[in-house]
Amino acid sequence: MDDVIIPVAFFLILAGAVVAVAYFQTQRNRDRDKQYAEAMHEYRQVVERARSEQESTRLQLVELGHRLQNVEGLLRSVD
Known part of the structure; x- marks a missing residue:
């Protein structure tokens, strides 16, 4: 028993x-x-913030593109 x-x-x-x-x-x-x-x-959170800022920037670029087309149309009508 002691051996165990x-x-x-x-x-x-x-x-x-x-x-x-x-x-x-x-x-x-x-x-x-x-x-x-x-x-x-x-x-x-950083990715979501960057994505929303990117979407905002894209919308601003689209708006600027439309404004540029309007200005271009005005310049062509002057000629």
Whole structure:
């Protein structure tokens, strides 16, 4: 019976160490994943802002194109 105690204790300590390492690695991965999710959220906000600004700029260019056509028509009518 005494011969069994040392190997069982060894394996229990080894299993405890493995569980502890796995737990801390999981916590570290959770923190990293949380930081990544926050960064991706900020990136999405920046992309949405850039997209809306791009759409606004496109609309202004279309408006300027129409105005330029009107001015061009006026200049041609003068000739």
